[in-house]
Amino acid sequence: MYYEHFGLHAPPFKITPDIHLFYAGSKRGLVLEALIYAIKTGEGIVKVVGEVGSGKTMLCRMLETKLPPHIDVVYLANPHISPEMVLHAIAFEMRLAVSTDDNRLHVMHALHAALLEKHANHRQVVVFIEEAQAMPLDTLEEIRLLTNLETNRDKLLQMVLFGQPELDINLAKSHVRQLKERITHNFHLEPFTKQDIENYLYFRMQAVGYRGLPVFDKPAIKTLHLISQGLIRRVNILADKALLIAFMDNTHFVHKKHILHAAQDSHFTIPYTCHLPAKLLIFFLFALFMAIILSPQNQWLNTQLQHLLIENQTKTIHLPVTNPQPINNTFIQQRLAATQTWLQQVNSQHYTIQLLQINADKLEAVARFLYLPEVQALQQPLFIIKTTLGWILTYGEFTDEAQASAQLKTLPERLQRNKPFIRRMENLKPHE
Numbered sequence: 001m002y003y004e005h006f007g008l009h010a011p012p013f014k015i016t017p018d019i020h021l022f023y024a025g026s027k028r029g030l031v032l033e034a035l036i037y038a039i040k041t042g043e044g045i046v047k048v049v050g051e052v053g054s055g056k057t058m059l060c061r062m063l064e065t066k067l068p069p070h071i072d073v074v075y076l077a078n079p080h081i082s083p084e085m086v087l088h089a090i091a092f093e094m095r096l097a098v099s100t101d102d103n104r105l106h107v108m109h110a111l112h113a114a115l116l117e118k119h120a121n122h123r124q125v126v127v128f129i130e131e132a133q134a135m136p137l138d139t140l141e142e143i144r145l146l147t148n149l150e151t152n153r154d155k156l157l158q159m160v161l162f163g164q165p166e167l168d169i170n171l172a173k174s175h176v177r178q179l180k181e182r183i184t185h186n187f188h189l190e191p192f193t194k195q196d197i198e199n200y201l202y203f204r205m206q207a208v209g210y211r212g213l214p215v216f217d218k219p220a221i222k223t224l225h226l227i228s229q230g231l232i233r234r235v236n237i238l239a240d241k242a243l244l245i246a247f248m249d250n251t252h253f254v255h256k257k258h259i260l261h262a263a264q265d266s267h268f269t270i271p272y273t274c275h276l277p278a279k280l281l282i283f284f285l286f287a288l289f290m291a292i293i294l295s296p297q298n299q300w301l302n303t304q305l306q307h308l309l310i311e312n313q314t315k316t317i318h319l320p321v322t323n324p325q326p327i328n329n330t331f332i333q334q335r336l337a338a339t340q341t342w343l344q345q346v347n348s349q350h351y352t353i354q355l356l357q358i359n360a361d362k363l364e365a366v367a368r369f370l371y372l373p374e375v376q377a378l379q380q381p382l383f384i385i386k387t388t389l390g391w392i393l394t395y396g397e398f399t400d401e402a403q404a405s406a407q408l409k410t411l412p413e414r415l416q417r418n419k420p421f422i423r424r425m426e427n428l429k430p431h432e
Contacts, residue, residue: 002247007211012204013236013243017058019065021207026196028055031187035063035160039071039126042154043184044147047132047161049168050189053233056162059189060128063160067126072118074127079135083142087111090127090146112149115156125157132163137176144179166427191230197221200232201239212252215243219256226271227263238262267417269356332367332384339383346397348426351404352383353411355420356393366391374412385428394423 003009012021024032031048038046050056064073074093081089087107091098096110118125127143129135140161149156161167161183171180192200198221202214216224220242228234241262242254249258263270356369366384369375370393375382380396395411398404404422411420 002243005247006205006215006243006252008205008208010208011240012208012210013240015233015236017061019058019061021204022058022062023200023203025199025203026190026192028059028189031189032059032062032066034185034187035059036066038185039063039067039124039158039160042124043158044155045144045159045161045179045183046185046187047163047167047171047183048187048189049163049165051191051231052164053231054189054191055232056189057130058232060130060160060162064128070122071124071126074125076127076129079129079131079133081135081139083136083138086139086142087146090143094125108146111146112156115149116151119151119154119156127157127159128162129159130162132161133165133167133170134163137170137173137179141176141179144182147182169427192225192228192232192235193230194222194225197225197228197230197235200235204239215246215252216254217256220254220259223256223259227259227268234268237266238268241265267419269418331370335370335382335384338381339385342381342383342397343385343429346425346429347399348424348429350425351398351401351422352394352425352428353396353398353404353408353420354392354423355382355395355411355415356418357391366393369393372414374414377412380407392428394428395420397425 003011014021022028035046035048048056048059064075067073072094074090076086076089076093084104085100087104088098088100088102091107091111091114094111094114096114098107098110102110115125127146129140129143132140143159146157147155147159170176171183198214198216201216201221205215216239224235224238224242228238238259239254239262242258245258245261246252246254260270355375356366370382378395383394385392385394396404396407398407401422408420408422
């Protein structure tokens, strides 16, 4: 709809990976070159880790197209393969004459023979595994055994794992130590910085025909960075919607208000600072500083600042005003203590529902969420978990995924806006 308005011949911010729009900045190009080198030199197992939406799938597609013709790629898109069937899946992708009735020994023999033949013909085979954090560890261990197949000089099979940070947690378990020790290269896809996002937006726009000054102004880019947390998928979603909103606003530039509207439409969490006008933010910081220096117990100032924040949020994003009463630190501390006790005792195979994630060291934001009437009406206990990125608020403990799923469906509409989802406790518990 907005393509002609901005002089574009294709969508610049598609969610599905398009290798023609691969952005080599933010070290993505360097990681790609390093992956190509590692595979060409015959390294056994390589690992690429990044948060959801950090560009792992795009990198995987680019890697497949950039590898030399003598390297064959076996692509396992479904991580939920049992250890008993993973060899069959690889053999099927290599078009070997095996059936599901063949036993493991027969399939292993067929794979070994095929890999030896490819090596004799100066060819390499590499297995790409996406969403590797979701693959059973026993399945990964079964594939690792294939990487033991080698000649006097070369590996017959290589493996590249693409996964979320939970993959590192899984690989830290003692019973897969051999698998972890076989990993020769580890790459981590960092979130985009504000400058990365600015360069990325302009690159994508130019790649599909835009010619002109940057469309996204500085405040828009700053807001986009705060809301997206530097994750490419979120950047794409917000940028695409913001362009459409700017088109409907009959302007050729994207401003902060367009990003905020796009974030609201996508139900993304919007940091409080995004709603504060510059003058109000300066006043808030100055008043906070003076309160600390002059009077830590100044209740009047605390009340005035809270009223300013609530009034401004209401005008800007039209969300229900939360309870303006002072935060009950005792209640928060009680929940934190209860959470620590719970994490030490909870079964790792149980489940919980993640209601909210605040990617900043701002416990107050979690506290304000707790004051929502819909949250206070919940029957199951709430837990506040500290992570390296900030705070996670979870709801209840369930013995199986079906029980958690049933409870998830009963959550009120207000809480459903944050896209709550089910998490296994082994991915949330602290690991030694």
